[in-house]
Amino acid sequence: MSSATTQASFCPINLIAHVGEHFMGRHSCCYKQKLRKGLWSPDEDEKLFNHITKHGHGCWSSVPKFAGLQRCGKSCRLRWINYLRPDLKRGMFSEEEEGLIIELHAALGNRWSQIASRLPGRTDNEIKNFWNSCIKKKLKQNGIDPDTHKPPKEDNPHKDEPVAPSIIENSDLSNSGTSESQSLSQSLPLRFEQSDMALNVIPEFSTGYNNDNTLTSIMNLPQDASFQPFQYLEGGIDVNPSSSSGSSGNSSSAMQLQSYFPWSELLPDGGAEIHIGDEPEDLKWSEYLNGTIRCMYGMHKDSSI
DNA sequence: AAGTGACTCAACCGCGACGAC
DNA sequence: GGTCGTCGCGGTTGAGTCACT
Structure with missing residues (x-):
């Protein structure tokens, strides 16, 4: 409904x-x-x-x-x-909004008002209801614990790793909206691997807000010669397997990434920084985000959130 | 048509933060 | 420092709706 x-x-x-x-x-x-x-x-x-x-x-x-x-x-x-309020947006949440909610929830937890502040026209109550009635269910169906944004402990191959240093405590995103000039330094260690996945190398993402309030995700490309960025960032992009198969190391992967996402920046360590919000309007946001979410959550290519 | 359970979502509740006095 | 009023937040509730039998 x-x-x-x-x-x-x-x-x-x-x-x-x-x-x-x-x-x-x-x-x-x-x-x-x-x-x-x-x-x-x-x-x-x-x-x-x-x-x-x-x-x-x-x-x-x-x-x-x-x-x-x-x-x-x-x-x-x-x-x-x-x-x-006249500025309220009505109707169903778009895929883009859904993806953003998941990403923000991973960073902020149940801080609905802060999440809502990043989604113009949506209220904290609305987002909270949407989370509890829809997203939670979908994440569970995909084998993800909606509280931790990780697979349930028993299935988590990284269970012996230190728990993500409390995203909420450490992340700049957790600061109440008082200052939007957060840096991007905090990492969201949402990285895990599942052997039964088509995608077996999962890049690590960091997210944060820039001075101009745009959301940025930093993808730390794995030090793995087999890494091909478009295994992850799929959707709406014409991936030429021959061009990516020759990729050796994260640096060239990053370059490939940038060739498809020209608004992204190459980082000195060979990673790439994607500026969400700077992308051309004609990009299909949902396709981009779907790729991002799959990437973040290590979902099977065919699974949908 | 009636019963039932699942689901959605508007609204309530309780609490903490904050400022004024 | 204590009290009070106000505000905002997150969790919870329960009426309404839908799908199914």
């Missing part, structure tokens, strides 16, 4: 029938003031929307009073943020 189909009770343009009289119990504060709780009626939505678009929300606790609502400020704030 898409959010679009269920959010029909009100939209600023369209008032659609909605059954409104719900009193499901009250906050203590709401009880004291005999405030309403539960689902919002179209009338309430309209009052709140009109008030905030005219006057802004200011102090949330005073909003219900000035908007003529029998609600607590907290409830008004939630309704505005999750439903009435």
Whole structure:
């Protein structure tokens, strides 16, 4: 069920029938003031929307009073943020958004508000629901623990390796959005190998945000002569096997990578840095991201997230 | 048509952080 | 330093919907 189909009770343009009289119990504060709780009626939505678009929300606790609502400020704030805000994006999550959510969750954990801040038009609540209802399931189906972003411990060939130094504690991404000028120094050791995979050499990725708020993934290419970047970055790219088969070492792989991703940069150590956000618009984002995710998670080529 | 279980998602709840006094 | 009010966050709940029998 898409959010679009269920959010029909009100939209600023369209008032659609909605059954409104719900009193499901009250906050203590709401009880004291005999405030309403539960689902919002179209009338309430309209009052709140009109008030905030005219006057802004200011102090949330005073909003219900000035908007003529029998609600607590907290409830008004939630309704505005999750439903009435005009900049909200509606409908299903795109593949690109889904991939980004997974990547950000790997870095940030359940910090939904920070994840939401990287997805314009999406709310933390929406992303949290999407994660819990869809992505978790898909990752499990692909043999990935959604909490650790790794295969379950018993199947993890790297289980004896030190656990990724807490991505959350160490990553710049974990800093609350106060400073977007994070460097790219923190690594996300999402690297593992599965013998039954078509892809048997998994490059290691690091991600972070640049000063300009673009997301960058650094792919540390393996020191392996057999590495062919397009085993990983597949999708929408015409891979010429003869050109990649001659690759010897990560340096040439990186060069190949850059020849297909001209906005990427070669790094001094032979790796390549991909700037997500700098790519030409005509690139199929989903295809690129799919490749990235498969890469990060070491999925079988044919598996889908 | 009715019953049931799975699923989705809007909204609630409780808590911590923060600032003002 | 203590108290209070406000805000924002993450976890949880439960009504509504759908699919299946």
